[in-house]
Amino acid sequence: MPLPKPRLVGALLTVHDETEVRRKERELKVKSAMIQEIHHRVKNNLQVIASLLRMQGRRSESEEVRRALHDSVGRILSVAVVHEFFSQQEARVINIKDVSQRIVSHTRQGILQPDKRIRLTLSGPSIYLPAQQATTCALIINELLQNAVEHGYERKPGGTISVNLRDDGDKVVIAVVDDGQGLPDDFSLEQADSLGLQIVQTLVQDDLKGRFELREGDGVSAIVTFPKQTLGGEGAWSERE
Template identity: 55%
Template sequence: SGSGGRWQREVIRNGAPIIQDVYPIHGEATSHGDMEGNGTGRTIGALVVETNMLAYERQRRRNRYFRRAVPGVQEMCLHGEIKNAGALGRFGIYDGIYLVDHERHIRYVSGNATNLFRAAGIVRDPHGAHVSMLEATDAELVEATFRTQQCLEERHESSDGRIWVRRAVPLRMPPPTWMQWWLGIPWYNLAQRKQADIDAVIVMVHNATENVQKQRELNVKSAIIQEVHHRVKNNLQNIAAILRIQARRCESEEAKQHLSDAVNRVLSMSVIHEFLSQDEHRPISLRDICQRIGNQVAQVSSNPEQEITIQVSGPNIRLPASQATPAAMVINELLLNAVEHGLRDRRHGHIAIVLQDLGDAVELVVTDDGNGLPTDFGQKPSRSLGLQIVQTLVTDDLKGQVTIESLPVAATTAATAPSSATNTSADTAPQQPAQPSQQNVNIPDAHLVEEKIVGDNAPTVDHTTVAVDPSGEQAAAARPQQQGTQATIRFPKRSLGID
């Protein structure tokens, strides 16, 4: 019917009655047929407000201006007349409220507002006084709200260092009860009333001093922590430089190799500290970690006479620092193992790193086109320090699983690219793990086609070599079938995000 009103009903809710107010919600009238007798759009719903009897009686004893303001706010909400409300911050239970009428006189002040005013040095009772008796910012905010007729928020720092946040809401209040009875227009049907200027402004006062001070302290601590990460990164790089110098002076090839491995392990940890020095709270991109560590391994570990390409593909998975650190060390050890063992004594080699998002887990696959694993691999405990580090970090820190296996490669193809090589975007959907490619060999009378792709917008494949042997006989006679190695790491997500 479009009518609304207030009535009391007995409800057994903790043995106490409640007051129920029902207000009609009108839609926008787009044509004369949509208009109801009260001049508004058709009724599309109802707002039900329930108040326990104790709160209702307490409300009846409040200031009469405040009693009129509450239904005024409800009515404006029903008709969507509160403009710019989304720009206001959240109202807290310890915030103060005061009401200013159209004559700029303060008509209501809550107890919390009185306490806040006293803390600001305002001892005089503000009831009935002009709003200018408060701070100048109060009067300016109220005046701007009357002028713009929309919600406004202002932050101000007083001379004593306190931070005050004031939020102003314009208000059209219903006429007094006697006028509603005389006009025969209930307050909830104020659409028939002339839409004049606003009648009052409700101002909410919040003392944000403590929160702002805590935030400033957190910012200082965050800056200090970032500086610590920056210095740790520099110190780790200095340690790596010292180890390089020591490696050059060693006569033993075994000692040089051990020092080179130590350099890569130290640099893999410095990569994480470099990311943390930029933003401690921002998740770290796993793909960026792979690219950074891949460059380091290619520069430090590979023989100058070798041509080893490392390809990284997959979605931009982000990890918290607690997972990024062990993941970086695992990636470093797998790449070192591929370069030092799988691609040993090889002039050309390819390593593919493929990232996949499995929903609740992350999968990382490292594949090389090397010589494969020893025949007795897995039959006895590994003596390799790198594999022991991988097993420990994946199992204990990442709570995941690791599998390492040899993969055969077709003997008739001299070199192939992973299946993801056709991807032209680094942020595409998760891809299937790349298949390992074979060693490039000398094939008599074979036609070799070599393609190198570089640039920021180029596909993710850095180097692709394809050998064409029409008969296939020369390739089969030139070299035996080779094997590649594939390491698969899978671990559960922990506060991850995908770009």
């Protein structure tokens, strides 16, 4: 008996739909490119503001105004550095060692007394922090370096200022150490109401929830200690070199 002709009665088709996954991936890529672009624009705008203030400063006859504008330019550029790094990489944390290196270079270029032989160095491991903490650190490092350069060597021909980073696991320590002339005799951190140290104290206490101290030894050591901030459960992480 001839076998009946095979007849197709149906087919089972399994389709694994990847379009949704792909769409989400694409969306994420677009979003992170947009965030990088925004960081880039913020950095550019901050640099424009800094150069407008620098031009204004050059035109001023008053030493006080020139200094105030010079200090403001430094502060704005130190914030711009953080945006620059975030514009170059797709990450939620940045290395404050790289940020510090950039601020050290800016400070070196901005030294107002070129006849002084002031050496600036940076040491310590890479430490990765989220944007807010990194920006705060950038402002603090700039302020402390500026103070060491401006006030440490008025009566000395020069010396060495070092920025030292330390990673204690859950804590970060930033020290700006100079071998200059030391603090004025009547100095008291509690009573200091000048803008620079006010900014540092406010940022350390309110933003970083940390501690700030000025120690005298062979010059001044400005030391900031603060707990690492956790970032949506991921936590800031660090890597030793």
